[in-house]
Amino acid sequence: MPTVMESLNGAALLPVLAMITWTLIVWFWVLLTRIPAMQKAKIHPQQGQDTRHLRSLLPEKTVWISDNYNHLHEQPTLFYALAFFLSLGGGHDTINVALLWGYVILRVVHSIIQNTTNIVAFRFYAFVASSLCLVVIVVRELIRVFFG
Numbered sequence: 375m376p377t378v379m380e381s382l383n384g385a386a387l388l389p390v391l392a393m394i395t396w397t398l399i400v401w402f403w404v405l406l407t408r409i410p411a412m413q414k415a416k417i418h419p420q421q422g423q424d425t426r427h428l429r430s431l432l433p434e435k436t437v438w439i440s441d442n443y444n445h446l447h448e449q450p451t452l453f454y455a456l457a458f459f460l461s462l463g464g465g466h467d468t469i470n471v472a473l474l475w476g477y478v479i480l481r482v483v484h485s486i487i488q489n490t491t492n493i494v495a496f497r498f499y500a501f502v503a504s505s506l507c508l509v510v511i512v513v514r515e516l517i518r519v520f521f522g
Contacts, residue, residue, distance in 0.1 A: 386466035389474035390457045396482055397446045403489065404443050411436045435489075442488040446481070449505070453477055456511055465515045473507045480504035 411432050412419070422428045429437050457474055460466045484500035487493060 384461070385471045386457050386461040386474060389471070389478045390454060392475075392478045393450055393453060393481065396478065396485065397443070397450070400439070400443045400446055400485055400489070404440050407436045407439050408432065435492075438492045439489045442485050445488070446485070450481065452508055453481075456508060459515070460511070463515075463519075465511075465518055470511050470514060473511050477504050477507040480507065
């Protein structure tokens with residue numbers, strides 16, 4: 375039986391595993407920064423019930439990391455759906471798989487920018503570039519499915 379690595383349609387799923395892995399790394403990053411920050415500021419966990427209030431009590435960099443964790447649950451949902459569509463629907467050619475990897479790499483870059491310097495212009499460029507990876511895949515798939 376071929377492994378995921380050996381099958382071309384499985385190649386579209388490897389970026390999914392990478393994205394999930396990165397999301398969990400950022401989750402650990404949140405834990406490693408938020409819990410100590412809350413302890414240092416003597417913030418009771420129940421105060422986190424209203425995150426708007428909690429945001430005002432935590433250091434800015436701690437908030438950036440948890441914002442980024444939330445961002446990894448927003449647009450990447452399109453990435454996940456698209457990767458599974460490619461894998462199951464036959465659109466898992468080398469170009470689309472490369473674009474999926476490009477998306478993952480650019481989202482990691484976006485996270486690193488947001489979680490360290492949080493220079494919005496740089497984050498925006500990474501976000502737009504990653505979004506364009508998805509747009510190109512969708513356009514290619516629309517052409518393949520409806521005109522191919």
